[in-house]
Amino acid sequence: MAGGAGDPPPGPLDSVLRPVRAGNGFEEALEQVLQLLRLGLVPPGERLPSERELSQHLRISRVTLREVLKVLQDQNMVESRRGRYGGTFVLPRTAAPDGSGELRRRIAAVDVEDTLRFREVLEAGAAGLCAEGLTADGEERLRGALDATQGARLEDYRRQDTLLHLTLAELSGSRTLAAQYAAVRATLNELLDGIPLLVRNLEHSQQQHAAVVEAVLDRDPDAAREMTREHCGGTAALLRGFLA
Amino acid sequence: MAGGAGDPPPGPLDSVLRPVRAGNGFEEALEQVLQLLRLGLVPPGERLPSERELSQHLRISRVTLREVLKVLQDQNMVESRRGRYGGTFVLPRTAAPDGSGELRRRIAAVDVEDTLRFREVLEAGAAGLCAEGLTADGEERLRGALDATQGARLEDYRRQDTLLHLTLAELSGSRTLAAQYAAVRATLNELLDGIPLLVRNLEHSQQQHAAVVEAVLDRDPDAAREMTREHCGGTAALLRGFLA
DNA sequence: GGCATAAGGTATGACAGAGAACCATTGCTT
């Protein structure tokens, strides 16, 4: 009878036995460069790191990286200029980026519920950790990021918002957490691009941002987590409403 | 003046620009199969999925997978038997697995603080999510997993403990969360293997397990998160003490 | 004007890994 565990447990195994490399290998690189753009870490008009730098960071050959950039050029998302002080520059978002349908299909494949839940967990956890052990340097960065969102114009709001949350994730003291948050946030931004940006929600968001940062600065982990969960809940409700 | 953002922000970029493929590619596969063993998803004496199945799940060629298994055979961690009803079988842990030093060096490379923090965040988040939306089926699985830890003998405790937590992660409703937890838990188990298993801690652990499960079954997310954080804190303190 | 420099653009050879086919061994079934 083999202890009643004859058949391999179907559930838990799948958590581990996920594909080692999601796709062509070059697709993974594409994913990461797309994150760079979606997170707004390199804003429109700015230059990406040089091909040689990028390929080193991503640990792929320059040839493969160029394949990736080629795709983005074809999508009119970046532009390459030669010569000294040239480089690969981020173009402003075109009105209809769903032209090719290539990136459109990706969204459909996203498990929205998974994304929203995972995001809330990471974000609340990060806020809690920040509130527990924030350095003086961290305080300053946090305040700076919050101020930037307060002063942001409408078209730059998403970007500043992202940067604020990314800052919190980094200050959590867990590199893994920060990296995972970056990934999930990129997905989230992609989803958010599909729904309107309402000024009312934006103002509400801003109040919540202030409350979260205040709780962190007060070194109150419970409040920080609670505020963050509320904040995430708002976004989640909005998205569920529009995508349902 | 370029908006004062002339130099690429050094912090946030690193969250995204991490290497696309960590190592030889076959190393990633080795990592995952090791997870299978460290998590106790396939207990000693049991059979791993066949080479053909495993390679498909991991999306690597069978040849590469066999390289991985070869390493594990050399480490006396698994044993292969040919013929029908043959396969690759997990061997009981040998007393001194640190003989080669190969796996020993990996531990030194682990960022313990990162692991502990990330673990707490995921675990508390998972417990909270479970408490919010648990199905009848989930209740049953959870109770089953808890019972298994209660009745476990000392040498099987780590395994049952892992399975309980893994069950919670899966019931969170976020596949990504479950996968990430599996990864971090494998690292944690590796660390835990380096310190003694104290009966006193074990009993304490059991009480906390019961409390967490009770909170989840009561649909009390706050209590579930709080209990879980306490539970994780205990392990963390223990590890920090022994490894400091 | 000419040169140095930093960036993108191109070409080539070596190798790791994928995929498929086939062999060898074992135990159950007939």
Added chain:
DNA sequence: AAGCAATGGTTCTCTGTCATACCTTATGCC
């Protein structure tokens, strides 16, 4: 006893990726 089926063991070829070197273009500096 014979055959079948499922598994590990082996070998082959072919594609994708890497590493490297070199070419081309644009800008600043002398």
